[in-house]
Amino acid sequence: MPMVEKVMLEANDLARYFDVSRPALQRLIAREPRRTLRAVDGVSFTIPKGQTLSLVGESGCGKSTVARLVVGLYPPSDGTVAFDNQPLSVARADPAQRQRMQMIFQDPYASLNPRWRVRDIIAEPIRAFKLVDGKDAILARVGQLLTQVGLAPADGEKFPHEFSGGQRQRISIARALSSNPEFLVCDEPTSALxxxxxxxxxxxxKELQRSLGLTYLFISHNLAVVRQVSDRVGVMYLGRIVEQAPAETLFTTPRHPYTRALMEAIPDLDMTGRTRIPVGGEVPSPISPPSGCAFHPRCPLANDRCKAERPLAQPAGESLVACHAVEEGRG
Structure with a gap:
């Protein structure tokens, strides 16, 4: 009997909308309705314990909003998030559960307090969750964490400005690990490096994941990075996941036309001479997204059904693909 994978995080029809309307008086004078930005518009995925799910897509597709939703920085407008089979709101209310989830932010220059010494930055979660008692024990734990991420215990006496970008990101990782988490949300942690x-x-x-049994939600726009770290990849377009697949499956046999377009953008280092078909047009506004499939204005396979009916994710081999053309065999 095959083993059932334990699910660490599950998102179901997750959505987040932002009201970007002008002030009420200006709207009244101009006779315009409210304007809603649909940053995340019905996203579903699961992450088994000990694995990495990566979300990729162009800037503005909603990746970072998903990251903030799953750690509770934004409340969802619709849908649900469950952490270790508990609703996220319940898990976030319990300090013992909250310490199991941490986030590594994109910019190591902005995410560290410049007025604090590194030892205090890393020790803050330890003190907040009361994980270690006594100043000496806390300093010893900080030294262990710094060593674990490839820095020296003596670096705890320095300030963030004394480190390079890569070293600062190591400090951010050490801070995230200080609460002994099991799940890390990594919001483009290497894009500034x-x-x-x-x-x-x-x-x-990757080494920390192997040694500590960590589970990652990894956000990136860099396909080379995603291929290196992921077990499974979700491709986002305009707030929706259009394709999910095991990492190697996605890179060797992409199914959705948008995924194929992303693959076409990867430099052909082997100089195979393959024909490239660039995607025309621009990403539509999430304030007024197209009807039906959001990708249809740019898709070479679009037909009338694509313009009218929103596709649902359907199995296609090892992949889940939200595309009428793939479902009908037009791809």
Whole structure:
């Protein structure tokens, strides 16, 4: 009998809308209705314990909003999030559950308090959750964490401005690990770093996942990064997941036309001479998204059904694909 994977996080029809209307008086004078930005518009996924799900897509597709929803920084407008089979609102209200979930932010220059020494930055979650008693024990734990991420215990005496970008991101990882979490949300943790440093941070995160049994939700627009770290990948377009698949399946046999377009943007280092078909048009506004499939204005396979009916995710081999063309065999 096959083992059933334990689900660490489950999102079901998750949505987040923002009211971007002008002030009421201006709207009244101009006789215009309220304007709603649909940042996340019905996203569903599960992340098994110990695995990595990555969300990829163009800027503005809703990836970072999903990250903030699953750690409780934004309340959902619709849908649900469950953490270890508990509703997220219940889990966030319990300090013992809350410490199991942490977030690594995109910009290591903005996410660390410049007025605090590194030892205090890393020790803050330890003190907040009362994980260790006594100043000496806390400093010893901070030293262990710094060593774990490839820094020296003596670095705890320094301030953030004394470190490079990659070192600052290591400090951010040490702070995230200080509460002994099981689930980490990584919001583009390497995008502000140059390529050689990116590789070091990714290798560190993979090693920490193996040694500590961590579960990751990894947000990125860099397909090369995603391929390196992911067990499964979700491709987002205009607030929706259009394709989910195991990482290697997605890169070797992409099904959705948008996923294929992303793959076409990857440089052909092997110089195979394959024909590239660039995607025309621009990303529509999430304030007034197209009817039906949001990708249809740019899709070479679109027909009248695509313009009128929103596609639902359907199995296609090992993938889940929200595309009428794939469902009908037009792809």
């Amino acid at each position: 140059d390529v050689s440093v990116q590789a070091q941070i990714l290798n560190l995160m």
